[in-house]
Amino acid sequence: MSPSTTPVSxxxxxxxxxxxxxxxxxGPAPETTRSQPGPGNSVRGLAAAMVAGPIAMTAWFLVEPxxxxxxxxxxxxxxxAAAPGRYLLATVFLALAGALAIPAALGVxxxxxxxxxxxxxxxxxxxxxxxxxxxxxxxxxxxxxxMVLDGTVPASAVESYxxxxxxxxxxxxxxxxxxxxxxxxxxxxxxLLRTRLAPLWVPAALLVGAVLASGEFPDxxxxxxxxxxxxxxxxxxxxLLRGARG
Numbered sequence: 001m002s003p004s005t006t007p008v009s010x011x012x013x014x015x016x017x018x019x020x021x022x023x024x025x026x027g028p029a030p031e032t033t034r035s036q037p038g039p040g041n042s043v044r045g046l047a048a049a050m051v052a053g054p055i056a057m058t059a060w061f062l063v064e065p066x067x068x069x070x071x072x073x074x075x076x077x078x079x080x081a082a083a084p085g086r087y088l089l090a091t092v093f094l095a096l097a098g099a100l101a102i103p104a105a106l107g108v109x110x111x112x113x114x115x116x117x118x119x120x121x122x123x124x125x126x127x128x129x130x131x132x133x134x135x136x137x138x139x140x141x142x143x144x145x146x147m148v149l150d151g152t153v154p155a156s157a158v159e160s161y162x163x164x165x166x167x168x169x170x171x172x173x174x175x176x177x178x179x180x181x182x183x184x185x186x187x188x189x190x191x192l193l194r195t196r197l198a199p200l201w202v203p204a205a206l207l208v209g210a211v212l213a214s215g216e217f218p219d220x221x222x223x224x225x226x227x228x229x230x231x232x233x234x235x236x237x238x239x240l241l242r243g244a245r246g
Contacts, residue, residue: 043244046107047237053100054230060093061213061223068215069144069170073161074153081148088145095138101131104233108188111240115195119187126184133177140173185210198239205232 065083069076080087105127112120143164147157164170185206192203205228212225 040244043107043110043240046103046110047240049100049103050107050233050237050240051230053097053104054226054233056093056097056100057213058223058226058230060090060097061219061226063093064090064219066090069174073158073165077144077148077153077157077161080144081151081153084145084149084151087141091138091141091145094134094141098131098134098138101134102128105131107237107240111197111236111243112191112195115197116191119191123184123188123191126180126187130177130180130184133173133180136173137177140170182210198235202232202235205229 063086065086066079067076071079105124108127109120109124112123144161147154147160189203189206192198192206193200209225209227209229209232212221213223213229214225215222217225
């Protein structure tokens, strides 16, 4: 092929002095970058449950009018009869916390599984069962309020509740949930310390919050413990969402 017929680059012929100057000023075209995919709706739901569950527990303690059910039947039933509407509302928050416990447990499992898969599976099981135990307590509370809904404590209600406490049903409903909740909290705190998934204040807040919200302290302390647990779970939910973004 002769020099006169050699093809010339299209980009060379198309760019005159002005276009070349404009290209030099503008610089090279920026490379397109792929946006990182955000967390899916399922992960957002798990993270939301991790936060909403402790908030529901805090709301339960805020509106709870009754003393601990281990008190004398007459004292306990009188505290329920004094505010049956508040007791029912507290029961709704308790049931909501129990329902949220299962997706929250799945969120904990997703967060821990890459580092400690066996412990993650254990926590999903124990936390879910603890949530089901809260539902059992909600059933027990519905039974209690039905006996004093008119604001009085008849002798038959005291007899029924005394029999309920003495025949072992009370312990069968309450003790397993408490035990599973305690085991879950201890194992979860230990896993957080071992893996360093979260800042040290998070497992510390979970531990202190669990102790303060145990019901052994005045109401304001109990509510503060539940709120502290909720704050720790906000941090854990954010870590879950960040991990889902990659």
